[in-house]
Amino acid sequence: MPQSAPAANSYLRTVFVVSDGTGITAETFAHSVLAQFENARFRHIRLPFIDSVDKAADVAARIDAAFTADGQRPIVFSTLVNSEINTRVRQANGLFLDLFSTFVEPIEQELNIKSSHSIGRSHNMANTKQYQSRIEAINFSLAHDDGQFIKGLEQADVILVGVSRCGKTPTSLYLAMQYGIKAANVPLIPDDFERGALPSAILPHRAKLFGLTIQPERLAEVRNERRPDSRYASLEQCRYEVAEAEKLMRRESIRWLSTTTKSIEEISTTVLQKIGLEGRFY
Amino acid sequence: MPQSAPAANSYLRTVFVVSDGTGITAETFAHSVLAQFENARFRHIRLPFIDSVDKAADVAARIDAAFTADGQRPIVFSTLVNSEINTRVRQANGLFLDLFSTFVEPIEQELNIKSSHSIGRSHNMANTKQYQSRIEAINFSLAHDDGQFIKGLEQADVILVGVSRCGKTPTSLYLAMQYGIKAANVPLIPDDFERGALPSAILPHRAKLFGLTIQPERLAEVRNERRPDSRYASLEQCRYEVAEAEKLMRRESIRWLSTTTKSIEEISTTVLQKIGLEGRFY
Incomplete structure (x- = not known):
């Protein structure tokens, strides 16, 4: 059960979905997790195709700008396979929920193999x-x-x-x-x-x-x-x-x-x- | 880069996607994470609408049966909001990747509110x-x-x-x-x-x-x-x-x-x- 509702604006958070692909899966996932917080209000921003360190720097700047504007750190759902890009984005001030590494690492351990760390594989199959x-x-x-x-x-x-x-x-x-x-x-x-x-x-x-x-x-x-x-x-x-x-x-x-x-x-x-x-x- | 390929069958794993809703998002997510393991082979089984402890017990039995048949523990992607159902499923022998609690808990802390823990909210909007x-x-x-x-x-x-x-x-x-x-x-x-x-x-x-x-x-x-x-x-x-x-x-x-x-x-x-x-x- 949700607790009694405090002042509504204290719950308005900017939510970023940052992906090296379309970000559609991550976004759907973010919506379904955030639907559990009925009393909170979220502003969603999806940033797809973040596949270079330059773009990562732009993303970090947008996250920091939202932090400044909101006075609260944004929630960032990310699926960034490349660790350099991921590291750059994470220099921003946000709550990072890293869909990729959170789950890839335990699977690597379980299977005792390394993941390929290749970008955008999930939808990258237009000619298959x-x-x-x-x-x-x-x-x-x-x-x-x-x-x-x-x-x-x-x-x-x-x-x-x-x-x-x-x-x-x-x-x-x-x-x-x-x-x-x-x-x-x-x-x-x-x-x-x-x-x-x-x-x-x-x-x-x-x-x-x-x-x-x-x-x-x-x-x-x-x-x-x-x-x-x-x-x-x-x-x-x-x-x-x-x-x-x-x-x-x-x-x-x-x-x-x-x-x-x-x-x-x-x-x-x-x-x-x-x-x-x-x-x-x- | 993947390591050199060992005997193929050592990588055949059963993957369960267990959800109290359709499990479609979790399944798409599982596919995109597992696509990073190019040398591995997976058998996917989606178990949707797991919304009671009885169904959870059936799921646990199926996971255990796959463990016995494969000789390796299955990988289980789960999105189960109800903690009793979740606990029952997790009695099985598998690698549990819990999409729900992994991310809901840090968001609860960040927002300082409890999630509603209501089942199947994400698609439960046929008349909205x-x-x-x-x-x-x-x-x-x-x-x-x-x-x-x-x-x-x-x-x-x-x-x-x-x-x-x-x-x-x-x-x-x-x-x-x-x-x-x-x-x-x-x-x-x-x-x-x-x-x-x-x-x-x-x-x-x-x-x-x-x-x-x-x-x-x-x-x-x-x-x-x-x-x-x-x-x-x-x-x-x-x-x-x-x-x-x-x-x-x-x-x-x-x-x-x-x-x-x-x-x-x-x-x-x-x-x-x-x-x-x-x-x-x-």
Whole structure:
């Protein structure tokens, strides 16, 4: 539990994320750690591509300037592989949280090998096979969004099904972008409910189907943002579609989950777990 | 520099990523740290949503089983906020790299406040405004992919331009997904080069334009994967289009970067830096 809140400005801190690469991972990590300090306020500054001692000197100057301006030392999350660059940055006045050396050193000891200390390796793979497969998966997921292109579904790793606006599209794109998974998505629509059957195009791919569902109340909100006051967005219609979609998925033994309170990351992680694809992409 | 390679199997280690949330950030982080050990081989296992002591006991058993099977203790990256769950997992035999407490504790001391120790906060925001803006941005970027929908460009945060297959689409989607940035993209095509002018639809939005270019040789490779042996994919055509696109962008004073050796993350980070949008989304 947080302690009672003191004067708010005493908690305003500048947070730097300093990286020799994009700093995206470090930044996401910093956000998730700092989210634990609910009463504090932070100003985030990401400084990517710090790959020379000159740039390191600029970074140190910015950290010191923030210290002077705030009257409190900034919190600095850093992932700097090169020790000369790292040392230069650390001459500034800040609380340094060094993601790289904090963890590389114990692993070096454990494995009894030295790390390569090469800069920017994590994303530096624009022409690798793994990277190409991500791009291919993005193209696949785009081409197979919203059931628009049924040909090629045999190449899909997973086919998401569910009512319109239940979260299929962002999940498909995230699975492709993050994991290189070819994720198609096909809507379940009133036509299908009237026929009482899945769209015929996906029947040959039953083993790849995974369902998404959503609370009707939440679905009505989402649809109202898109088409306010339409029949499509009415609570009555949403209730009908969700009930019918769940009935259909239950009858067809399609695994499904509810997206109502889940983020794209949580939905994607759960889909991967349930379809057993998780280990495939590492 | 890595030391001379010993017997390969002595380096095969099981790596667990254990999280009370999705574990995606921890996993990306683990990959980037372990990429520094080029001669080592790792088997990654992500165990997400570990939010009870019972699940923690299962995790500990899996770690111990891997220890027995490998004959070496696994490396465990963990982000477990709850100390009871964390303590239970750490009863297993592994090298524990605790992303959470390693950094939360020094921040608690620095700020002189306790962290809230609440589980899964980082992605637990499916219904927040920030999360909604990500979903909106994804829908926007999809609707404005490849110049297919010109209406609404005034709402774009950035409009990427460049020849077909230079990386506009994955970059637009990544900017939307990661940062909630509304990124449209519009191709520059031979028609534009013959007229010697930008597509008229984007002229009113000149300040939002950002160019992507690519080496003709790389472009020919990418296009050949899509349409093998076509005129579209020929090196001659790629050289012509890239030269003309760069000429046009230079004449129109459009900022641009080359995507040839860059990952989506690196392109997106650089675009954000150059258009000065970086600070906007934190």
